[in-house]
Amino acid sequence: MSAKLKNKGVVPSITVPDGGKWATTARQTAADLLSETGLPHRRDEYWKYTDPTTLTAPEATPAAIFKSDEALPFDGVDAVKIVFVDGVYDAAQSDALELAGVEIETLADAAQKDIHWAGSVYGVLEGRGQNPVSRPLASYNTAVSEQGFVIRATGKAAKPISFIYLHESETSDAVIHHTIKLDEGADLTVLENGPAAARINAVMEVEVADSAAFHHVRAQGRDHERRTATHIFARLGTESSFKSFTLTVNGILTRNDAIIEFTGDNAHATVAGACAGDGAFHHDDTVFITHDAVNCESRQVFKKVLRNGAVGVFQGKILVKPDAQKTDGYQISQGLLLDENSTFQAKPELEIYADDVACSHGSTVGAIDDTALFYLTSRGIPHKEAQDMLTLAFLGEAIDEVEDEALADDLRSLLQGWMARRHS
Amino acid sequence: MLEIKNLHVGLEEEDKQILKGVNLTVETGKVHAIMGPNGSGKSTLSYVLSGKDGYEVTDGSAELEGVDILDMEPEERAAAGLFLAFQYPVEIPGVGNMTFLRTAVNAQRKARGEEELSAAEFLKVVREKAKSLKIDADMLKRPVNVGFSGGEKKRNEILQMAMLEPKMCILDETDSGLDVDAMKLVAEGVNALRDAGRSFLVITHYQRLLDHIKPDVVHIMADGKIVKTGGPELALEVENNGYADILAEVA
Ligand SMILES: Nc1ncnc2c1ncn2[C@@H]1O[C@H](COP(=O)(O)OP(=O)(O)O)[C@@H](O)[C@H]1O
Ligand SMILES: [Mg+2]
Numbered sequence: 001m002s003a004k005l006k007n008k009g010v011v012p013s014i015t016v017p018d019g020g021k022w023a024t025t026a027r028q029t030a031a032d033l034l035s036e037t038g039l040p041h042r043r044d045e046y047w048k049y050t051d052p053t054t055l056t057a058p059e060a061t062p063a064a065i066f067k068s069d070e071a072l073p074f075d076g077v078d079a080v081k082i083v084f085v086d087g088v089y090d091a092a093q094s095d096a097l098e099l100a101g102v103e104i105e106t107l108a109d110a111a112q113k114d115i116h117w118a119g120s121v122y123g124v125l126e127g128r129g130q131n132p133v134s135r136p137l138a139s140y141n142t143a144v145s146e147q148g149f150v151i152r153a154t155g156k157a158a159k160p161i162s163f164i165y166l167h168e169s170e171t172s173d174a175v176i177h178h179t180i181k182l183d184e185g186a187d188l189t190v191l192e193n194g195p196a197a198a199r200i201n202a203v204m205e206v207e208v209a210d211s212a213a214f215h216h217v218r219a220q221g222r223d224h225e226r227r228t229a230t231h232i233f234a235r236l237g238t239e240s241s242f243k244s245f246t247l248t249v250n251g252i253l254t255r256n257d258a259i260i261e262f263t264g265d266n267a268h269a270t271v272a273g274a275c276a277g278d279g280a281f282h283h284d285d286t287v288f289i290t291h292d293a294v295n296c297e298s299r300q301v302f303k304k305v306l307r308n309g310a311v312g313v314f315q316g317k318i319l320v321k322p323d324a325q326k327t328d329g330y331q332i333s334q335g336l337l338l339d340e341n342s343t344f345q346a347k348p349e350l351e352i353y354a355d356d357v358a359c360s361h362g363s364t365v366g367a368i369d370d371t372a373l374f375y376l377t378s379r380g381i382p383h384k385e386a387q388d389m390l391t392l393a394f395l396g397e398a399i400d401e402v403e404d405e406a407l408a409d410d411l412r413s414l415l416q417g418w419m420a421r422r423h424s
Numbered sequence: 425m426l427e428i429k430n431l432h433v434g435l436e437e438e439d440k441q442i443l444k445g446v447n448l449t450v451e452t453g454k455v456h457a458i459m460g461p462n463g464s465g466k467s468t469l470s471y472v473l474s475g476k477d478g479y480e481v482t483d484g485s486a487e488l489e490g491v492d493i494l495d496m497e498p499e500e501r502a503a504a505g506l507f508l509a510f511q512y513p514v515e516i517p518g519v520g521n522m523t524f525l526r527t528a529v530n531a532q533r534k535a536r537g538e539e540e541l542s543a544a545e546f547l548k549v550v551r552e553k554a555k556s557l558k559i560d561a562d563m564l565k566r567p568v569n570v571g572f573s574g575g576e577k578k579r580n581e582i583l584q585m586a587m588l589e590p591k592m593c594i595l596d597e598t599d600s601g602l603d604v605d606a607m608k609l610v611a612e613g614v615n616a617l618r619d620a621g622r623s624f625l626v627i628t629h630y631q632r633l634l635d636h637i638k639p640d641v642v643h644i645m646a647d648g649k650i651v652k653t654g655g656p657e658l659a660l661e662v663e664n665n666g667y668a669d670i671l672a673e674v675a
Contacts, residue, residue, distance in 0.1 A: 370477065371514050372516050374475075374477065375510070375513075375568075376516070376528075377475075377498040377499045377502070378476075378498045378499075378501075378507075379502055379524070379528035380503050381531045382499050383497065383499065385531065389524075390518075393517060393519045393567075394518065397518060
C-alpha cells in the first residue's frame with residue numbers, strides 16, 4: 001500500500017496519489033472523510049460480528065499461495081481477460097483492452113485525462129454510500145488506489161469482461177478500484193475471479209443508467225489464508241437492472257459489502273451469494289439497499305454452508321424512503337451447519353417509510369435434513385454423497401439467481417470440487 | 425429371502441417399546457402382506473429393516489439372504505437388494521428427480537462391482553419405465569417429489585423400485601391416498617416386477633390393494649407382534665369383519 005494505516009480507529013495519514021483533476025479531488029475527499037470516521041473497529045454497529053483488525057492492520061498478514069493445476073473458473077467463457085498479479089495489472093498476460101460497445105482504460109491512464117463521467121462516478125457513488133453508515137475501508141480504497149479499471153459501456157457489450165486476480169506473493173497487499181458506467185440501454189457482464197493477494201481491499205462503483213443492465217458474477221479464489229474486503233456501490237436508473245452473485249469457497253476472512261441505491265422507477269436489483277467454509281473461515285455479507293424510487297424490486301439471496309468452526313455472517317438492510325411506493329423488497333439468508341462447531345449470525349433489517357410496499361425477509365439456520373438424508377441413502381446413495389447432494393441443493397437456490405446457465409454450471413462444479421475435496 | 429426372528433425394537437429417545445417380538449419369514453419369489461390397525465408397528469418394522477435412525481433393536485435379528493442386515497448402513501442394505509417404498513415419500517427441493525434416480529442406480533451398481541450406466545443408457549431405461557407408470561417428462565425433471573400429488577409420489581416410489589430392481593421390496597401403505605385408477609397403475613407396476621427371484625412385503629391397512637397384488641401369505645400385526653398368519657382369505661376376513669374379531673380371538 002502506498003499509505004500505511006494505523007490500527008484501531010486511529011486516523012491514518014494518507015498521501016493521495018497524483019492524478020488528473022477529477023481523481024485527485026475524489027481521493028482528497030475520501031481521505032478527508034476517513035480522517036473524520038477513522039478505521040472500523042469491533043465497536044462499530046456493522047462490525048460487531050466480524051473483527052476488522054487484520055483488514056486495517058498496517059501490514060497484510062502473509063498468506064500461503066494456493067497451487068492448483070485445475071482450470072480457473074469462467075476459463076471457458078469468451079471474454080476480454082484482464083489479469084492482475086498481486087493486485088497489479090499485468091498487461092502482458094491480459095487481452096487487448098478492446099471490446100465493441102465498451103471503453104476500457106486503466107485507472108492510472110484515465111486519471112490523467114479529463115473524463116467527465118468518471119468524475120461523476122469515481123468516489124461519488126462510494127461517497128453516497130457513506131451515509132447513514134460510514135464505510136472507512138472504502139474511503140481508504142478511494143483515497144489511495146492506483147489500480148483498477150475505468151469502464152464505460154455505451155451499448156450491448158459483445159462479450160463479458162473477465163478480471164482474473166492472481167496471487168503470487170505471500171505478503172502482497174492489494175487495493176483495486178473499478179469504476180463502471182453503463183449508458184442508457186447498455187448491457188455489460190463483468191466476471192471476477194481469484195484471491196488477488198494475501199490481503200485485498202476492492203471497490204467497484206457501478207452507475208447503471210436508464211434501461212441498462214449490469215451482470216456481475218464473482219468467485220473469490222481458493223486460497224485458504226487470504227483476507228478480503230470488498231465493496232460494491234451501485235446506483236440504478238429507471239427500468240435498469242443490476243445482478244450480482246458471489247461464490248466464496250475458502251479464505252480465512254471475507255467481508256463483502258453491497259450498497260445499492262434505486263434512483264429511477266421500475267428498476268430491479270439482485271444481490272446474491274453462496275459460500276462454503278471449512279475450519280478457519282469467516283464470511284460476512286453486508287448489504288444495504290435504498291429504495292428511493294417507485295415500483296422497484298430488490299432481491300437478496302444468501303446461503304452459507306459451514307463446518308469445523310466456520311463462521312457465517314449476514315447483515316442485510318432494506319430502506320424504503322417515503323416516496324418509494326410499490327417497492328418489492330425480498331431478502332433471505334440461510335445457514336446450513338454441517339456440525340455443531342459452526343455458527344451463522346443474521347441481522348436482517350427493514351426500515352420502511354412508504355405505506356404501499358411489499359417487503360419480506362427471512363433467515364434460517366439448520367442442519368442437514370435427516371429425513372431427506374435417510375431417503376437418499378435408502379436408495380443406495382452413500383452417506384457422504386447424499387450429504388453433498390443436499391448441500392449442493394441448498395446452495396443451488398442461491399446459484400439459481402445467476403441467469404447465465406454456463407456461468408451457473410461453472411459455479412456448481414466449483415462447489416462440487418470443494419465438497420469432493422472434503423472427503424479425501 | 426427375508427428372515428426376521430424375535431425382533432424387539434424401541435425408540436432411542438424415549439423409553440418406548442414398539443416391536444415386541446416379530447417373527448416373519450418371506451420366501452424367495454413370494455408376496456407376503458402385513459395388515460394391522462394403525463399404530464401396530466408396521467411402518468416401524470419397515471424403517472428398522474431399511475436402517476432409519478432413531479430406533480434401537482433390543483433383541484432378535486433380521487437377515488436378508490442369510491446375512492444380518494441390522495448393523496448395515498441404509499445404503500449397504502439397498503445395495504444388498506432391499507427397497508422400501510415409503511408411506512410418506514420425502515420431498516427434496518433442489519435435487520432433480522432424474523439426477524437422484526441416476527445417482528442411486530449407479531451408486532448401487534458401483535457398490536456391487538457392476539459398471540455404471542451411461543447417461544444415454546439410463547435415459548432410455550427410465551423413459552420406458554416412467555411411461556408405463558404414466559410419469560411424464562416434467563415429473564422426471566422436477567425436484568424429487570416436490571409439488572407431486574399423493575398419487576404421483578407413490579408412482580415415483582414404484583419407478584424407483586423398477587429402476588433399482590431390488591430383491592426384497594417392502595411397500596408401506598403404497599395404496600393410501602390413491603384413487604382406484606392410480607392404485608391399478610401402481611399394482612400393475614408392482615406385478616410387472618413379480619419374479620421368481622424377487623420377494624415382496626406389502627404393508628396395507630385395507631384389503632383392496634390385495635385384490636390387485638395377490639399375496640401368497642397374509643399376516644396380521646397388532647401391538648408390535650404378528651398375531652395371526654394365513655392365506656389370502658385372511659385379508660377378506662379383515663375386510664368383512666374388521667380387526668376386532670381377530671384381535672379378540674388371539675387375545
Ligand atoms: N419416532 C417415533 N416417535 C414416537 N413414537 C413413535 C415413533 N415411531 C413410531 N412411534 C409409535 O409407535 C407406534 C407404531 O407406529 P407405526 O410403526 O407408525 O405404526 P403403523 O405403521 O402400524 O401405523 C405408534 O404408537 C407410534 O406412535
Ligand atoms: Mg404406517
